[in-house]
Amino acid sequence: MHNVQQTVKNGCLVVLATGLFAACQQGGKSANTNTTASPATTSTKAGDAGPRIAYVDLDSVEARYEYFKAKKSELEKRQQAIDNELKANVRALQNEAADFQRRANANQLTQAEGETAQRTLMEKQQQLEAKRQNLSQQYMEQEAKFNEDLQKRLDDFLKTFNADKKYSFIFSYRAGASNILYKDESLDITAPVLEGLNKANEGKTN
DSSP states (O other): OOOHHHHIIIIIHHHHHHHHHHTTHHHHTTGGGOOOOOSSOOSSOTTOSSOOEEEEEHHHHHHHOHHHHHHHHHHHHHHHHHHHHHHHHHHHHHHHHHHHHHHHHTTOSOHHHHHHHHHHHHHHHHHHHHHHHHHHHHHHHHHHHHHHHHHHHHHHHHHHHHHHHOOSEEEEEOTTSOSOSOOOGGGBOHHHHHHHHHHHHHTOOO
């Protein structure tokens, strides 16, 4: 089972990056006629015909979006619980196998008893593998549900956010993992986006 934190960075934040970019396409169509002031300086002056661009820092979102942090913690706890349960099952099976080996070496088992014990151990091993796969599938489904929920929250928020700001493009930025080679920090709208996301989350339940 892969690490949750890595999943969050490579999975959930990919969702964020996609949502940030896709939700701004509709707003960009009317950018030429909208001169409303924004919290970040854009690449064009009011009244210019060019596109208006901004970006959101994903590292800051990961660190300060309360809903994201809470769900990430839940996923990590769920993974740890699964790992602990499977490790306990493995230890129990290993102890049973060791006891069988000890009794076999001491000639305490008949051939029939030995064959029966071997079959039982193999069946338990197969059952444990099936359990591992089942728990892993349940975890991935839970993770996918979180991704879908996060995507919806981002889409819903950005539709409202961009309806006012009228950005043509809102890019995502992440240190060391971005195609953006240079960024003008005056175009950073992470703070108002985070403020809006956290406020929107205050009125929602899990």
